[in-house]
Amino acid sequence: MNRRLRLEPSLDPADYHFTHQVRARFAETDAMGVVHHGSYLLYLEDARVALMRHRDRPYTETRESGVDLAVLEAYVKYRRPVRFDEVVDVHLTTGAATRATFQIAYLLTVDAEPRATAVTVHGAVGPDGKAVRLPDWLSRAPRG
Amino acid sequence: MNRRLRLEPSLDPADYHFTHQVRARFAETDAMGVVHHGSYLLYLEDARVALMRHRDRPYTETRESGVDLAVLEAYVKYRRPVRFDEVVDVHLTTGAATRATFQIAYLLTVDAEPRATAVTVHGAVGPDGKAVRLPDWLSRAPRG
Amino acid sequence: MNRRLRLEPSLDPADYHFTHQVRARFAETDAMGVVHHGSYLLYLEDARVALMRHRDRPYTETRESGVDLAVLEAYVKYRRPVRFDEVVDVHLTTGAATRATFQIAYLLTVDAEPRATAVTVHGAVGPDGKAVRLPDWLSRAPRG
């Protein structure tokens, strides 16, 4: 399968360098009464966008410069359900950068209790959808 | 509020000229155990796209010709819940066309039982998002 | 069609009694490059939940008491697109309460510019999905 997935998300929030809060929407729940497993990917994306804003590299600007950051792989391990209206702390940290890709590890907690861990692998793509070199600020980025 | 909404959706499937089937996804349910009210708009859109395909005017081609059909208004009346895995018949018919807009009325049934009615109002927009004249095939379109 | 829709949403934020902020997610955009029309219903729901929390009537508690607030009708008028990462102020105010239903009017603005208006009609339902009387705190509720 040739997975690029390298990072091993820790269960300790102290191992992460940035945290973004998301409140679980009612629309994100399903008939099991808890947040649908598909909604977690939206929380991860929200946190990535917040990280870029925090680093003064808003994703809107990156996109306007002609570089999109495509998701190449995504992995989520669901540990305990998230319920409607719970506030989720999405902790994240970047790592495993190559010339063309980088990875992000995530820990999702509610009141400090782990609910999920995740890893995403990203690649820079140009307007034609082809892979391009990572922007310098990303490949040189300090973790976090 | 200056609503454009004109069509009055009938509860009789015979009053509609096209039907498209959608099966309710588990992800579309919410913690009430039924399909979330927001998902109905996706069923309406699915049915519109199927109608255009049926008329040999695939939406992908319309978009490539530089014309997008924006949703200007949407109204849904929820009559009875739709449950997971139910097959919904989305009946639709077009009407109330002006130079720049047209409307679609919808009846959603499951096993011939009405579950919802809806109306959407659409306008043609160019690549810059500004209103343009409706394509001829739309403004002259027979109902259905 | 027998619409219950009564409220006429004003374009002046001062006519609303509560405001909730939502930031447009990338996942909520579509291939037109702007937020998909279906996502607006999620913003409205988010704002309703925030209003109930603000009034010390969290929706989670209302649900645990055996009363769900079903959406009976929803209407949205799309005025200008919302773009990715924009912060939307969802202004809302309640009104038109009857024994079993109440309505909410909404104005969505970005940097004080109106992007959409909307109305939802709600009814209280018991665990069996049948209509019940509105809880006192809702039928007596001051506007806002």
Next chain:
Amino acid sequence: MNRRLRLEPSLDPADYHFTHQVRARFAETDAMGVVHHGSYLLYLEDARVALMRHRDRPYTETRESGVDLAVLEAYVKYRRPVRFDEVVDVHLTTGAATRATFQIAYLLTVDAEPRATAVTVHGAVGPDGKAVRLPDWLSRAPRG
């Protein structure tokens, strides 16, 4: 990270025992112009539900018998984008069953071209959300 993920999805449709078709919705696209990475999880779920229906074990019945099939882990590798209105063949095969979990491997193709591969890990849970033994028909299930 203690991943349970074991299956290695093949790129050859002949290695799969069941196929379900999904047509990409406009609402599932994002501002990159292609289907959002989060929507793939919905396609996988749709295909699982179709598989259970095909085996005369509709998911609705399984749920009514008090057993839910929770998603414990999910992994997706995005190979090429899926575009609006494309018909996706979701090929799947089950495997790696233990007393309490089983896995599904997926290959998503459009016109026989691989677009994504994926693996999900599932566990049976009772009404209280605690793990229970897999139903016999699942643990004994032939592949496919």
